[in-house]
Structure formats: structure tokens, C-alpha cells
Amino acid sequence: MKRDYPNLCKPLNVGNVTLRNRMCSAPMGATDIDANGTPGPRTQGFYELRAKGGAAVVTVSELVVHPETDGSQMLHLSLSTPGQLGAFTFVADAIKRHGSIPSIELSHSGQYAGTYMVDKKKKGSLCQYGPSDGVRPDGMPVKALTREQIADIVAAYGTAAELAKRAGFEMVMLHVGHGWLLNQFLSPYFNKRDDEYGGALENRVRIVREVLGSIREAVGTGFPIEMRMSGSELFEGGYDLEEGCRIAEALEDLVDIIHVSAGSYQFGFSITHPSMFRDHGCNVYLAAEIKKHVSKPVATIGGLSDPAQMEEIIASGKADIVVMGRGLLADPELPNKVMSNRGDEVVKCLRCFVCMAERPMTQTRRCAVNPLIGREIEGMRLTPALERKRVLVVGGGIAGMVAAYTAAKRGHEVTLCEANGELGGILRLEQALPFKHEMYELGCTYELLCRRAGVDIRLNTPVDAAFAEEFAADAAIIAVGSEAKKPPFPIAEDTCVLSIEDLHIGGKKAEGEVVVAGAGLTGCECALHLAHEGKSVHLIASRSELAIDCNIRNRPILLAEIEAAGIDVRTGARVARVEKGQVVCTTSEGEITVPADTVVCAIGQRSRTEAVDELRDAAPFVRIVGDAVRPGTITAAVYQAYHAALDL
Numbered sequence: 001m002k003r004d005y006p007n008l009c010k011p012l013n014v015g016n017v018t019l020r021n022r023m024c025s026a027p028m029g030a031t032d033i034d035a036n037g038t039p040g041p042r043t044q045g046f047y048e049l050r051a052k053g054g055a056a057v058v059t060v061s062e063l064v065v066h067p068e069t070d071g072s073q074m075l076h077l078s079l080s081t082p083g084q085l086g087a088f089t090f091v092a093d094a095i096k097r098h099g100s101i102p103s104i105e106l107s108h109s110g111q112y113a114g115t116y117m118v119d120k121k122k123k124g125s126l127c128q129y130g131p132s133d134g135v136r137p138d139g140m141p142v143k144a145l146t147r148e149q150i151a152d153i154v155a156a157y158g159t160a161a162e163l164a165k166r167a168g169f170e171m172v173m174l175h176v177g178h179g180w181l182l183n184q185f186l187s188p189y190f191n192k193r194d195d196e197y198g199g200a201l202e203n204r205v206r207i208v209r210e211v212l213g214s215i216r217e218a219v220g221t222g223f224p225i226e227m228r229m230s231g232s233e234l235f236e237g238g239y240d241l242e243e244g245c246r247i248a249e250a251l252e253d254l255v256d257i258i259h260v261s262a263g264s265y266q267f268g269f270s271i272t273h274p275s276m277f278r279d280h281g282c283n284v285y286l287a288a289e290i291k292k293h294v295s296k297p298v299a300t301i302g303g304l305s306d307p308a309q310m311e312e313i314i315a316s317g318k319a320d321i322v323v324m325g326r327g328l329l330a331d332p333e334l335p336n337k338v339m340s341n342r343g344d345e346v347v348k349c350l351r352c353f354v355c356m357a358e359r360p361m362t363q364t365r366r367c368a369v370n371p372l373i374g375r376e377i378e379g380m381r382l383t384p385a386l387e388r389k390r391v392l393v394v395g396g397g398i399a400g401m402v403a404a405y406t407a408a409k410r411g412h413e414v415t416l417c418e419a420n421g422e423l424g425g426i427l428r429l430e431q432a433l434p435f436k437h438e439m440y441e442l443g444c445t446y447e448l449l450c451r452r453a454g455v456d457i458r459l460n461t462p463v464d465a466a467f468a469e470e471f472a473a474d475a476a477i478i479a480v481g482s483e484a485k486k487p488p489f490p491i492a493e494d495t496c497v498l499s500i501e502d503l504h505i506g507g508k509k510a511e512g513e514v515v516v517a518g519a520g521l522t523g524c525e526c527a528l529h530l531a532h533e534g535k536s537v538h539l540i541a542s543r544s545e546l547a548i549d550c551n552i553r554n555r556p557i558l559l560a561e562i563e564a565a566g567i568d569v570r571t572g573a574r575v576a577r578v579e580k581g582q583v584v585c586t587t588s589e590g591e592i593t594v595p596a597d598t599v600v601c602a603i604g605q606r607s608r609t610e611a612v613d614e615l616r617d618a619a620p621f622v623r624i625v626g627d628a629v630r631p632g633t634i635t636a637a638v639y640q641a642y643h644a645a646l647d648l
């Protein structure tokens with residue numbers, strides 16, 4: 001067959017393995033890892049999903065190699081307790097049986113051990129270890145590793161690699177990037193040693209060369225070693241791309257793949273994990289430059305999920321392999337879709353960081369657009385329905401579309417009615433915001449998926465009780481969504497007061513001084529967008545903090561963007577009334593006025609409860625999903641909708 005993306009689909013021989021295509025799954029920690037570092041069945045299910053989805057390599061993360069000087073990260077893997085190997089074998093098996101190559105990331109966090117996680121080995125009260133003595137920003141003392149400790153760590157990498165190979169892993173990834181131990185040795189910022197491990201570049205790479213030698217000795221020739229490095233540290237005092245090229249040159253003889261990531265977890269989280277405010281593939285230039293200096297295959301990563309863009313990266317020789325993290329959480333089937341010319345069916349990652357926020361919050365994993373993530377073994381897979389039912393889905397927002405698509409894929413006869421002239425619901429508003437384009441695209445993709453799955457889509461079709469009676473469905477899924485709350489404050493005549501919808505898709509313009517009233521996530525993003533457009537923006541928050549409904553990973557990034565955009569933020573201020581040319585707010589110190597030619601209201605949503613109540617008897621089986629239950633997140637809407645369709 002003729003492939004739409006021939007370069008992405010091309011196999012690649014590396015050592016004694018063949019990558020079936022150029023799309024690989026990045027290391028992404030799992031959740032059910034016990035206190036000894038043993039992976040449980042959910043970890044196996046988590047990784048297996050992406051193997052089944054067609055990734056060439058699935059890398060399991062992170063195996064801590066030397067618990068004596070590291071090991072204080074919760075939810076990291078370890079092979080240091082006897083009896084653990086079987087659990088690793090099951091994980092490797094689960095990846096291998098779908099034709100993927102199982103790889104495992106060997107890691108040591110160095111001085112940043114335990115920063116974010118629970119200190120399970122209770123080492124926090126003592127110190128952490130790094131290349132040099134110092135004190136971490138959080139006050140934790142850091143001790144320089146002695147030569148003896150370095151020798152021990154070097155040997156431990158070999159032991160871990162040998163055990164991983166015995167468990168059935170067919171490749172290893174050495175973590176030399178993102179600010180962890182081996183990166184700390186490479187970095188002039190962290191490494192202040194004056195012995196043979198510090199100073200000149202040839203000294204700073206020494207420990208990595210020793211570790212690579214130890215791994216090679218353990219795994220033998222032909223067994224591929226992938227080295228994950230940051231192409232540039234991208235912070236003041238760290239090494240730059242020029243030095244990144246020298247590092248790659250100095251190490252390439254010992255590795256089989258040079259995997260070029262970017263930045264460091266500590267000083268550039270939104271670079272290492274490109275946020276929605278960065279371009280897709282914003283780190284590809286690092287791999288492209290390093291590739292000019294080495295002869296081994298080079299992999300690139302960072303905000304990639306668009307097949308056309310990834311095809312271009314390989315076709316133009318910027319990299320030989322593309323690696324995806326979040327893109328393959330959003331759609332583990334991406335490689336299979338690319339291989340079978342269904343690239344337009346890829347559900348793209350929103351870069352919303354739900355995936356990274358969920359684990360610290362609930363010790364589970366979630367993805368906003370993929371209800372299976374973190375719940376792969378909960379019996380949630382899509383299965384054919386035993387009995388074909390006539391299903392009426394009311395509302396064509398994301399919840400309605402996910403429910404309709406899922407039900408249709410299960411074999412039901414599905415009709416989706418939408419009162420408006422187009423599908424997408426509240427996601428249609430996101431088309432105005434360049435940094436949220438994927439959220440808008442999500443609606444478009446699900447519309448395509450619904451059509452291909454044979455859903456009967458009826459636009460401009462409001463559904464009331466009489467319609468439902470006449471339709472006589474076996475099951476009804478009510479996804480009528482929410483609407484903007486009415487402003488509770490008085491508004492003088494001749495003032496311009498808009499809703500988010502008026503502004504984003506209603507063709508209304510925000511002129512002059514713009515006040516955004518309401519500083520939840522929606523208000524903050526609206527203010528940011530207006531500021532990006534060059535408007536003078538005032539953001540009014542009734543609480544003392546902004547965007548409290550934003551997840552813990554995305555929020556600091558959003559707040560930094562708001563600060564950088566120079567938005568005038570007024571916290572603890574409640575809009576009392578809108579007058580001509582100004583908004584009057586009450587604060588704990590009395591009234592204040594804020595100049596306003598336009599006021600945009602972002603004061604929240606209310607569920608369409610009247611429509612829900614009208615349809616409670618619409619069919620023998622009725623399920624209400626998404627914002628119609630309670631205004632909430634895409635994560636909740638997708639999850640509820642998927643399950644409603646699974647329950648039919």
C-alpha cells in the first residue's frame with residue numbers, strides 16, 4: 001500500500017533490533033509501583049496500551065540504579081530487592097507481545113532526588129548527592145559524591161542493565177538529561193569539581209563514558225543503548241547547544257541512539273514538557289543541530305503529535321526518530337493510525353498537563369482526552385454491544401460527541417441532535433485562542449470520528465420531551481452542556497459588556513481599555529489572549545488568587561504568562577457595577593475604579609438544568625453527562641460520556 005507518511009512508517013535497524021517505524025513512546029512514569037519500586041499490573045497495562053497502539057519502542061521509566069545515594073523518589077522503579085524481576089518481566093512481555101521493543105530508562109536523580117515526591121527512604125533529613133557540595137534551593141544540603149561512590153554508581157548502572165536485559169527488555173535508555181545526576185555532571189552550573197570528573201568537557205563527560213562502558217559490558221554487543229540528553233540546558237549558567245553538540249560527539253561512539261530533549265525539570269519545566277504556549281516541535285532545532293555533528297541515529301521530542309509535522313521532521317533529515325510522551329497518552333493508537341493512513345483521526349494532546357497533575361494529586365494517572373489512561377485494566381476497553389440499541393444523544397459538544405462515537409463503535413444505532421448549526425459546543429470558543437487550538441481541533445476530530453462511525457448527526461435540532469417521545473429511543477444520553485451565567489451586577493446604558501462567546505465567536509470586538517471580570521481559568525486565558533493581541537487588559541479577581549480551577553502543573557505556567565504579558569491584575573476585587581468608561585469594584589479597602597471601554601464577563605457557567613429536567617424520561621435508559629451535570633473539565637466530560645456509552 002502507499003503510505004501517507006512514508007518516512008514515519010519506515011523501519012530502522014538499531015543494533016540487533018528493528019524499529020518497526022519511527023514513532024516511539026517516551027518514558028512516562030506509572031502509578032502502581034510499590035515502596036520497593038516493583039511495578040504492578042496497572043503499570044503493565046499503562047505501557048501495554050502504547051505497544052498495542054503501534055509504537056516502535058515503548059520506554060518504561062524510571063529505574064533507579066543506586067538507591068544508596070538516590071532512591072528517595074516515590075513511584076520510581078528499582079531492581080535492588082530480590083524477587084522483583086518477575087514483575088519487570090511481565091511488563092517487558094506485555095510490550096513485546098504487540099511487536100514493540102521494550103526499553104527501560106536507567107536513572108539517578110542526583111541532588112534533586114526526592115524534591116517533588118515523598119521521601120520514602122527517609123533520607124531527606126540527611127542530604128542528597130550531586131557532583132559538588134552545595135545547598136539546594138529548598139535548603140537541602142548536597143554532598144559531593146566521592147570517587148568510591150562514583151565507582152559504585154557506575155557499577156550499579158551495569159547491574160541494573162543486566163537485570164533489565166534478563167527481564168526481557170531489548171533496549172535501555174540512559175537518562176543523561178533534564179537536570180538529573182548525569183546531566184548535573186555535564187553541567188557547568190552544577191559541576192564545580194576540580195578532580196578528573198569536573199572542569200573541562202572531557203572531564204565532565206567522564207562519568208557518562210564510564211556508565212556507558214559499564215552498561216555495554218553488562219548487555220553485550222548489539223544490545224541498543226539510547227542516550228537521552230538535553231540538547232541545551234537552556235538556563236543561565238547551564239551548557240548551551242554548542243556544548244550540547246560537543247557532548248554528543250564525545251559520547252556517540254558508546255551509544256546507538258542519541259535522544260535529544262531539552263532543558264531541565266528544575267529550571268525549565270515548560271521547555272522540557274512544551275506547554276500550550278510554545279510551538280509544536282519547539283525543541284526539534286536542538287536535535288537537528290546535533291544531528292549535523294554525529295553519525296548515530298538522532299531522536300527528537302517535545303510537543304509532537306501532528307503526523308504531517310513529524311513526517312516532515314524525518315523527511316527533511318532533522319531527526320531519524322520522533323518520540324512522543326503526552327501525544328501517545330492522548331492517542332495511543334497514533335502510530336497505528338499513521339501506518340493505516342488515518343492520520344486525520346488522531347486525537348491530539350491538549351498540553352493541558354492533566355497527565356502530570358493527576359499523579360501528585362491522586363496517585364493515579366489521567367488524560368483529559370483519553371478516559372483509558374491510568375485505568376487500562378479496569379475493564380474499560382471498548383467492546384461490541386450484545387444488543388443493538390437505538391440511542392439518542394442530545395447535545396453535540398465534546399461529551400455528546402464522545403458518547404455518540406463510543407456508542408456507534410460498539411454497534412449501536414446512534415442519532416446525535418444538536419440545537420446549533422454546528423457541533424463542538426463550548427469548544428468552538430477555543431478557536432479564537434491560538435494557544436488552545438487543539439481544544440477546538442478536538443471537537444473537529446470527534447465530529448469526523450462520529451461521521452465515520454455512522455452517527456446520524458442532526459444539526460439545528462433541539463430536543464424536547466415531545467421529540468424524545470416520538471423518537472422512542474432505547475437509551476438517551478443527555479449532554480446539553482452549560483451556558484454563561486448572567487452578570488449579577490448592574491450595567492449602565494451605553495456600555496459595552498460582552499460574554500466570552502460574544503468575543504470569541506460572536507464577532508464582537510473588545511476596544512480600548514478592556515476589563516475581564518472573573519479570573520478563573522477561562523477569564524485568565526481570555527485576558528492573556530487579549531493582552532497577546534496588544535490590548536490594555538485589567539483582570540478582576542474576586543478571590544486572592546487567580547485560576548484556582550487550573551491544575552497544579554499548568555497553573556504556574558499560566559500565571560507566569562499572565563505576568564509576562566503585563567496584565568493589570570486586581571485581586572480581592574468584586575465588580576459592583578459597570579459605568580460608562582469604568583468598572584467600580586468593592587475591595588476590603590473600599591471601592592476602586594478600573595478604566596473600562598469594554599467589559600468581558602467570565603463569571604462562570606451554569607448547567608442547562610431545565611433542558612435536563614425535561615428529558616429525564618426521554619428513554620428507558622437515561623444518562624446525563626458533562627457540563628449538564630455540573631460545569632467542569634473536558635476530563636470529566638470525556639470520562640462520563642465514554643462510560644455512559646460503555647454502559648449501554
Ligand SMILES: Cc1cc2nc3c(=O)[nH]c(=O)nc-3n(C[C@H](O)[C@H](O)[C@H](O)COP(=O)(O)O)c2cc1C
Pocket residue numbers: 026027028029061062105175178261272273274301302303304323324325326327355356
Ligand atoms: C506523565 C509524564 C511522566 C513523565 N515521566 C518521565 C520520566 O519518568 N522520565 C523521563 O525521562 N521523562 C518523563 N517525562 C517526560 C517525557 O518523557 C517527555 O520528555 C516530555 O513529556 C516531552 O514530550 P511530550 O511533549 O511529547 O510530552 C514524563 C512526561 C509525562 C507527560
